Amino acid sequence: MTGRDFHWPAAFGSLKLRITLGGIAALVVGIGLITALLVMRAQRDTLNTQLVRESSETVRTAGLLSRQMVELQRALASVAPQVGGIAADDHGAVMRLIDSQQVLRQLFTNLFAASTDGRVLVTADKRQVYLPMSLNIADRDYFQKTVRENRAIISDAIPGRVSGQPQIFMTQPARDASGAMLILGGSLRLNTRDLLDGLVEDDTGDAAALVVVTDQTGRVLAHPSHDRLLTLLSGEPRLAQAFAAWQAIGAPVEPTGIRLPQRGELVSAAGVPGPDWMVWRVRAEADVLAPLRAARTDAILGAVVLLALLSPLLFVMLWRALRPLTLLEHRAQHLFDGSLPPEAGWPGGRGEIGRLGDVLRRVGLDRLTLEAQNAKTMRKLNSVMSAAPVGIAFTRDDRFELASAELCRLVAATSQDLLGQPLRTLFASDDDHAAFLKRERSDFRALQPYSGEWQLLRHDGSKFWAALRTKPVDLADRTLGTIWIVSDIEDQRAVRKQLEWSATHDALTGLANREAFEQQARRLVATQPDSRPAALVFLDLDRFKPVNDIAGHLVGDLMLLTVATAIAARVRPGDLVARMGGDEFALLLEDCSPDVAMAIADEVRRAVTEVAVPSTHGPLSVGASVGVAALQADIATVNDWLQAADAACYAAKSAGRDTVRAAPMGAGGTGGA
Numbered sequence: 001m002t003g004r005d006f007h008w009p010a011a012f013g014s015l016k017l018r019i020t021l022g023g024i025a026a027l028v029v030g031i032g033l034i035t036a037l038l039v040m041r042a043q044r045d046t047l048n049t050q051l052v053r054e055s056s057e058t059v060r061t062a063g064l065l066s067r068q069m070v071e072l073q074r075a076l077a078s079v080a081p082q083v084g085g086i087a088a089d090d091h092g093a094v095m096r097l098i099d100s101q102q103v104l105r106q107l108f109t110n111l112f113a114a115s116t117d118g119r120v121l122v123t124a125d126k127r128q129v130y131l132p133m134s135l136n137i138a139d140r141d142y143f144q145k146t147v148r149e150n151r152a153i154i155s156d157a158i159p160g161r162v163s164g165q166p167q168i169f170m171t172q173p174a175r176d177a178s179g180a181m182l183i184l185g186g187s188l189r190l191n192t193r194d195l196l197d198g199l200v201e202d203d204t205g206d207a208a209a210l211v212v213v214t215d216q217t218g219r220v221l222a223h224p225s226h227d228r229l230l231t232l233l234s235g236e237p238r239l240a241q242a243f244a245a246w247q248a249i250g251a252p253v254e255p256t257g258i259r260l261p262q263r264g265e266l267v268s269a270a271g272v273p274g275p276d277w278m279v280w281r282v283r284a285e286a287d288v289l290a291p292l293r294a295a296r297t298d299a300i301l302g303a304v305v306l307l308a309l310l311s312p313l314l315f316v317m318l319w320r321a322l323r324p325l326t327l328l329e330h331r332a333q334h335l336f337d338g339s340l341p342p343e344a345g346w347p348g349g350r351g352e353i354g355r356l357g358d359v360l361r362r363v364g365l366d367r368l369t370l371e372a373q374n375a376k377t378m379r380k381l382n383s384v385m386s387a388a389p390v391g392i393a394f395t396r397d398d399r400f401e402l403a404s405a406e407l408c409r410l411v412a413a414t415s416q417d418l419l420g421q422p423l424r425t426l427f428a429s430d431d432d433h434a435a436f437l438k439r440e441r442s443d444f445r446a447l448q449p450y451s452g453e454w455q456l457l458r459h460d461g462s463k464f465w466a467a468l469r470t471k472p473v474d475l476a477d478r479t480l481g482t483i484w485i486v487s488d489i490e491d492q493r494a495v496r497k498q499l500e501w502s503a504t505h506d507a508l509t510g511l512a513n514r515e516a517f518e519q520q521a522r523r524l525v526a527t528q529p530d531s532r533p534a535a536l537v538f539l540d541l542d543r544f545k546p547v548n549d550i551a552g553h554l555v556g557d558l559m560l561l562t563v564a565t566a567i568a569a570r571v572r573p574g575d576l577v578a579r580m581g582g583d584e585f586a587l588l589l590e591d592c593s594p595d596v597a598m599a600i601a602d603e604v605r606r607a608v609t610e611v612a613v614p615s616t617h618g619p620l621s622v623g624a625s626v627g628v629a630a631l632q633a634d635i636a637t638v639n640d641w642l643q644a645a646d647a648a649c650y651a652a653k654s655a656g657r658d659t660v661r662a663a664p665m666g667a668g669g670t671g672g673a
């Protein structure tokens with residue numbers, strides 16, 4: 001499971017639990033830190049104190065070693081005066097002198113006497129005296145230096161000529177009775193005669209201390225492990241780091257002592273004046289701190305017990321202290337559900353929780369006031385939406401969000417059908433919808449409300465014409481939504497259509513009226529002189545008045561309607577038939593030669609005479625006098641043309657009625673019947 005997938009248990013979402021656990025965690029961390037600090041402080045103090053003791057012990061050891069070496073030199077020097085009483089070349093005397101130095105033989109591993117040419121005349125250990133056959137030490141540095149400088153010398157640690165074991169040599173020049181030089185010497189074999197014997201205090205605290213003596217170059221002169229003799233101190237793991245640090249500061253042979261760093265160890269060193277050696281002392285910090293372990297365990301146990309006692313106490317205290325928070329939470333959960341009066345049940349007090357309760361109580365009261373205002377506004381809005389006599393909608397993001405009852409009625413849908421639906425659902429086609437959006441956008445961009453007429457789609461698939469007016473709530477920010485006003489204009493459009501029809505048609509016969517006829521004729525006259533041939537036929541019924549007089553106006557009307565139908569049936573589809581008023585009719589024949597016009601006129605005349613309208617007095621019929629006027633160059637206006645046709649009609653009437661006459665050529669005529 002990755003860290004991202006991990007979810008804390010739901011209980012940890014509780015602020016109260018988290019504060020309580022946080023308090024306990026702080027207590028644990030606090031007590032733990034204090035305990036750790038105290039333990040660390042105690043350890044540091046113990047180590048510092050021990051280091052001071054270690055350092056002074058090292059200085060003391062170095063001082064003792066220095067004194068011991070001085071004592072040894074003094075002891076060797078005390079023999080020198082005795083040489084003055086013998087002859088250096090008297091081997092027996094020299095041997096007796098050495099043999100007699102019982103105290104000195106105890107102090108050194110070997111005691112010897114050598115001539116200035118390096119020949120060892122005699123040697124002695126604790127038990128006996130020897131006469132070495134051919135032992136010569138003329139090549140030894142310490143010997144040469146003694147002869148050359150005529151003074152006592154302490155050598156570096158070097159392998160013995162006979163034993164091969166690491167040794168230190170002390171020399172003392174002496175003069176025999178004749179003044180010849182004799183070199184007295186003593187050796188200390190380091191692996192059998194520890195330089196530190198008796199110098200290191202053997203108290204219990206020193207049990208784990210490692211004390212080492214080195215010369216100035218770091219070669220080991222004394223070490224509990226004899227394997228280490230004459231090796232470099234850098235090979236001693238417990239002192240290598242301190243040794244490097246000592247070298248880094250110039251390898252001072254400091255008799256007053258120095259402290260050196262070594263991980264996990266307390267290291268002190270002190271110089272040995274005289275031979276310029278160093279005494280090193282190292283003690284493991286862990287050994288120094290061992291006695292503190294029990295105290296540390298006690299401290300940790302004490303801390304655990306303290307925590308075990310304090311934690312439940314703190315838990316109970318915090319839990320009680322945070323009770324108002326629980327109360328606030330429970331009360332806040334019922335802030336808006338109306339189960340409690342808004343001012344009841346809040347935690348009191350002047351603290352943060354009390355103040356938070358005050359704020360929430362005010363929020364609850366404000367919300368109640370707002371809800372009441374909202375409810376009032378909603379009631380008003382609902383009454384507007386349900387009672388408005390026009391369709392109202394609120395649209396946003398191309399969808400309906402509110403729809404009034406009237407709009408629902410207009411589109412035969414419930415508000416559930418409409419709300420959330422795209423605006424497109426109300427348009428008859430995608431093209432209409434796109435065109436609407438384009439025009440609306442253009443008007444809005446000009447900061448004007450949109451207004452237009454559209455054929456809208458009802459829920460049942462039928463269509464109706466509607467006037468649509470839309471306006472954004474805010475013209476500057478159209479994302480806030482748009483108000484639609486929709487009204488049904490089917491009736492208005494029908495009336496308008498009727499009016500338009502009436503303006504151009506005769507109400508009784510349904511034929512075009514005089515205005516429409518003249519307008520059409522005007523169009524033809526205007527195309528002169530390039531117009532195609534056309535003719536105007538003027539027809540006046542003969543003896544129509546008696547029909548009215550005999551059978552009444554209703555039969556007269558029926559006669560006019562039947563005649564109109566008969567005329568219309570005889571002309572070509574593109575020809576215009578009009579009732580010019582009373583019992584007068586006219587035909588406008590386009591693309592028609594004068595001869596054809598005459599033929600059609602006669603055809604129409606005959607058709608009129610064939611009309612018979614039933615009446616209580618038997619079938620009634622009329623005749624028709626017809627005048628025909630072709631469109632000619634001399635006809636400048638419609639009036640001219642009508643007058644020509646009317647004159648021809650009059651001529652027909654004068655000729656005895658029920659006949660066709662053409663207007664004379666040159667005066668709008670056809671050139672004769």
Ligand SMILES: Nc1nc2c(ncn2[C@@H]2O[C@H](COP(=O)(O)OP(=O)(O)OP(=O)(O)O)[C@@H](O)[C@H]2O)c(=O)[nH]1
Pocket residue numbers: 540541542543544545546548552553554555556557560581582583
């Ligand atoms: N029923 C009816 N009669 C109409 C209408 N308009 C006009 N008239 C009558 O039509 C008659 C026309 O008169 P005239 O043309 O003089 O009568 P006429 O008998 O045809 O006379 P001639 O043309 O000389 O044969 C008048 O009596 C009008 O009252 C109408 O719309 N309905």
